[in-house]
Amino acid sequence: MNDRSLAGDLEAFHCQQLLLYRMYRLVLSIPEAPTAEGSVVIHEITRLLENATLAAEDRWVEPGLLDAAPTQGKAYLSWLKGLAREHRVFKHPYYMDFIRNHATREDVRAYVIQESVVDGRFDDLLAMMQVGSNGDAKMEIAANFWDEMGNGNSDQVHTYLFNKIFEVFDITDEELERGLTANALLSGNLAVLLCRYRHLYPEAVGFLGMTEWLVPDRFVQVVHAWNRLGLPDIGIVYHRLHITVDSQHAAGWFHNVVVPAASSETMRRGIARGTLLRLNSSARYLDERLPEAHAS
Amino acid sequence: MNDRSLAGDLEAFHCQQLLLYRMYRLVLSIPEAPTAEGSVVIHEITRLLENATLAAEDRWVEPGLLDAAPTQGKAYLSWLKGLAREHRVFKHPYYMDFIRNHATREDVRAYVIQESVVDGRFDDLLAMMQVGSNGDAKMEIAANFWDEMGNGNSDQVHTYLFNKIFEVFDITDEELERGLTANALLSGNLAVLLCRYRHLYPEAVGFLGMTEWLVPDRFVQVVHAWNRLGLPDIGIVYHRLHITVDSQHAAGWFHNVVVPAASSETMRRGIARGTLLRLNSSARYLDERLPEAHAS
Numbered sequence: 246m247n248d249r250s251l252a253g254d255l256e257a258f259h260c261q262q263l264l265l266y267r268m269y270r271l272v273l274s275i276p277e278a279p280t281a282e283g284s285v286v287i288h289e290i291t292r293l294l295e296n297a298t299l300a301a302e303d304r305w306v307e308p309g310l311l312d313a314a315p316t317q318g319k320a321y322l323s324w325l326k327g328l329a330r331e332h333r334v335f336k337h338p339y340y341m342d343f344i345r346n347h348a349t350r351e352d353v354r355a356y357v358i359q360e361s362v363v364d365g366r367f368d369d370l371l372a373m374m375q376v377g378s379n380g381d382a383k384m385e386i387a388a389n390f391w392d393e394m395g396n397g398n399s400d401q402v403h404t405y406l407f408n409k410i411f412e413v414f415d416i417t418d419e420e421l422e423r424g425l426t427a428n429a430l431l432s433g434n435l436a437v438l439l440c441r442y443r444h445l446y447p448e449a450v451g452f453l454g455m456t457e458w459l460v461p462d463r464f465v466q467v468v469h470a471w472n473r474l475g476l477p478d479i480g481i482v483y484h485r486l487h488i489t490v491d492s493q494h495a496a497g498w499f500h501n502v503v504v505p506a507a508s509s510e511t512m513r514r515g516i517a518r519g520t521l522l523r524l525n526s527s528a529r530y531l532d533e534r535l536p537e538a539h540a541s
Numbered sequence: 542m543n544d545r546s547l548a549g550d551l552e553a554f555h556c557q558q559l560l561l562y563r564m565y566r567l568v569l570s571i572p573e574a575p576t577a578e579g580s581v582v583i584h585e586i587t588r589l590l591e592n593a594t595l596a597a598e599d600r601w602v603e604p605g606l607l608d609a610a611p612t613q614g615k616a617y618l619s620w621l622k623g624l625a626r627e628h629r630v631f632k633h634p635y636y637m638d639f640i641r642n643h644a645t646r647e648d649v650r651a652y653v654i655q656e657s658v659v660d661g662r663f664d665d666l667l668a669m670m671q672v673g674s675n676g677d678a679k680m681e682i683a684a685n686f687w688d689e690m691g692n693g694n695s696d697q698v699h700t701y702l703f704n705k706i707f708e709v710f711d712i713t714d715e716e717l718e719r720g721l722t723a724n725a726l727l728s729g730n731l732a733v734l735l736c737r738y739r740h741l742y743p744e745a746v747g748f749l750g751m752t753e754w755l756v757p758d759r760f761v762q763v764v765h766a767w768n769r770l771g772l773p774d775i776g777i778v779y780h781r782l783h784i785t786v787d788s789q790h791a792a793g794w795f796h797n798v799v800v801p802a803a804s805s806e807t808m809r810r811g812i813a814r815g816t817l818l819r820l821n822s823s824a825r826y827l828d829e830r831l832p833e834a835h836a837s
Binding site for chain 2 (some may be wrong): 273274275276282368372384442511
């Protein structure tokens, strides 16, 4: 399956990512009944899927690009941001034109389903990635986590707010898993994969930092669509909030985690790799969401 | 080794727990160089060690005790506290007499080394255990985590304060690993083991809740010893803080996590099991810390 997926078989790619998604549910959900969590066979299969997923993503990274990273903190950060600004995912027409100007209620509903794989569990991703971190970096991740938890205010917890949108659209759990495309599953799986291993901590820094940096510009378009369609206000609190909050998070992340880390070769390469994994996978995901039929 | 440890071979027990401790370092520390994290063989060995560790601990739980748990929330909590109050670990002479009245500077130094396995990474334990939790329970764990992070104040981060004690006593990392007894390693390993698996979430609730509930009474004795010996004030901030903070944490934990969970059979049994794992392992650890020679 991994070989067929690498060779371009889209059905194998979907199976691969759906299987990994289910494996991750074992380590991300508290079960009511006994599960196969911890099983050696499950671990072995998970590792095969993870390695295949990373190897496939690395093929999208231009050879030699990671070696070109500047070694000085601020120059490194500018270089990273430049990679994003010159990438076709930046100001992608899916958000800038389709969501903003054309998306119907059904399109927005479909969009929310696909986004759930990352937004619906951002707190857990941060909690996992902070394990073993220290000093300013740990505090930055922890503060970000505490923001996700509504700074202690239950009705401001971000995953709670995000799930409010599901009520607006009456989306069930089954529909969720059935509706996820291979590239949406991949986005969520990559986030979990990079956050759950300590040796991929640099990649997680790049991946989540770039995710947050791209959010404000994207969510402005979602809020615009929401207003244009006259959808219930309760559903858009999450997006409105993240326009402000995520630009602060990205700034703090860049300043307190990325810039100081640039002095280390391992961190520099890993952060850049994680950034590119996010840019490339997000671009393919958005391309797929923008069929000719929708662009009408 | 696991069999020999179960049969009472103390050297095998020490090897077993030291090996598990090193396995856990792979998943708890951010490495500078490539590691074996994620390796299938490492995972298989870890699972053998974990299963042997849990099986050995379960032998200390009185048969039928878990079935006796009341099903009503408040009655259940009283029953849990009763288990602790009647346990010999409660008001254990190691704290109540030895640490308070007799411990020398060297004894306090040795005590701090042994305690590092839990206190030195309590934030990471909370972060791991909160994955997949929801609602009030998630908020309680998150608030506890944010307290550990000094509520955003870098010089109030608890692990930072704890490590200040290491400076007072000039304790190095090598000495740390060399100096840890099998039962101290076990205490730390049990905490990681219960927090890292989602199917052991109920056990983690019991284990960490009971750990926090026992802290204030214990740390009062440590502070007493510290003052008696005239040790530098910088080293005791952590303990003084936890006398207040942990009684609040334990109360919140019991009220917001334990009481509501008692309606579920799985949660009830798991929380009680985790509580007993903590009481029993802590008792054996404290017994060992109290040799005749020290009690003078």
